[in-house]
Amino acid sequence: MATARTLQLDSVCPATRTLVEHVTSKWGVLVLIALADRPAMRWSELKREIPGVSEKMLIQTLQTLEADGLVLRTAHPVVPPHVEYSLTEPGREAHDLLAPLVRWAYDRATR
Amino acid sequence: MATARTLQLDSVCPATRTLVEHVTSKWGVLVLIALADRPAMRWSELKREIPGVSEKMLIQTLQTLEADGLVLRTAHPVVPPHVEYSLTEPGREAHDLLAPLVRWAYDRATR
């Protein structure tokens, strides 16, 4: 059943495509990178650290990645809201696979 | 100068972003995969093997990847046109970095 081909063309089905799009989206990449070297981050912390994100896109990206099971949202029901985001195990996997590609692109683009 | 962080947030500058977008685009992924296990392919061959590509998107994707230096276009000036496309060395690098990510997404999406 194993083929010579490393990856089949039909592996890139709509569901695969959607996941790849979410993970490699403009802000998806940034969120994964930002969350990768901290156990957890608050929403406002992410907003401050990711250069140029609008509040709308931050929320939207976090919600998408949470729905994909890559990011965990933990809300503490205190009087001034306190929400923390962290990578799940699959989220870390995504980051670890994405990072080399981004680094390669960075090296190429700025050579 | 080295940081604990694997990847800096500002590595994802516009130029990096553009390259990542091209490589992870819907048809960019398919073209890289298709070209990865053959020394060269004709245009019509790519069109036949990549399920669902329109002629416009095939051309457009190939031209973008060629401009990025990831794909080599070789035209033989014969009477019925004969054009071949192949991966350059950077193109192969891109494929090799992309493939694990796509495979991971496929496994997740179809688990």
Added chain:
DNA sequence: CAGGGTACTCACCTCCGGGTGAGTACCCCA
């Protein structure tokens, strides 16, 4: 008692990746 921080939602707009369909110039084969 006004200003700033917390984590959002809602409405509106723009741009472009991607889709659809037609046209082209040349040749070969039936």
Added chain:
DNA sequence: TGGGGTACTCACCCGGAGGTGAGTACCCTG
């Protein structure tokens, strides 16, 4: 002589990613 294969270009359209700005409800601090 017309139908199919070769490798394209051109014109038009649509949906969604991404951007902009305002509004919200509550609290603490100066």
